[in-house]
Amino acid sequence: MLWALVLAGCASQQPQVSPQPPSVTTDIHAPRTETGNTAGPVPQSATVDRLRQVFERYQGVPYQYGGTTPKGFDCSGFIRQAFAEGLDRHLPRTTRQMLTEGRSVPQDQLRVGDLVFFNIRGREQHAGIYMGGDRFIHASTSVGVTESSLNGLYWRGRFTQARRFD
Incomplete structure (x- = not known):
């Protein structure tokens, strides 16, 4: 029980001031393409690579309620960064x-880069970035x-929904 409380998600909302793993619809093995400054969505393989690089740069940065910098992030601060x-x-x-x-986005149609949301203590107050497979x-x-x-x-x-920001 103590471990569950420790793992509780972020409360990045301003404080008044058993689903199965999703099917993967990403093509993370697609050939890389040059995206440059062209319009349109980033290919999924590039999305994985870019998000993985950001993750590796910040992996282990401590949680900080309201945090938006490499000194400390809350869940939405990290997502935004x-x-x-x-x-x-x-x-x-x-x-x-x-x-x-x-x-x-239905859970069985998740793509890399979709945001996944979780119910913690009765409210949707934690989120992460879907990375493929069942990872976020x-x-x-x-x-x-x-x-x-x-x-x-x-x-x-605790999964409640996913949202896509195209």
Whole structure:
């Protein structure tokens, strides 16, 4: 029980001031293409690479409520940083705001870069970035920026939805 509390997700929302692992619809083995400054979505293989590079740069950075810098991130702060650095996209600041934007995606249609949301203590207050398979990257209160399994003991019953920010 103590371990579950330690793993509890971030509360990046401003404080008033058992699904199965998803099917993967990404083609992470597709040939690389030059994206340059052309319009259109980033190919999935490039998305994986870019997000993985950002993750590796920040892996282990401690969790900090309201954190938005490499000194400490909360879950939405890390997501926002990863999207800005890796994908040149700007997302809303809080989990609550992220839940109102993007478009809903069924769990069996997840693609790399989709945001996954979790119910912690009765509210959708934790989020991460889907990386393919059943993996997602996020800022955990217990270990900081890390990678976890959607089907892991703590997370599998807490998944609530996914959103795509094209």
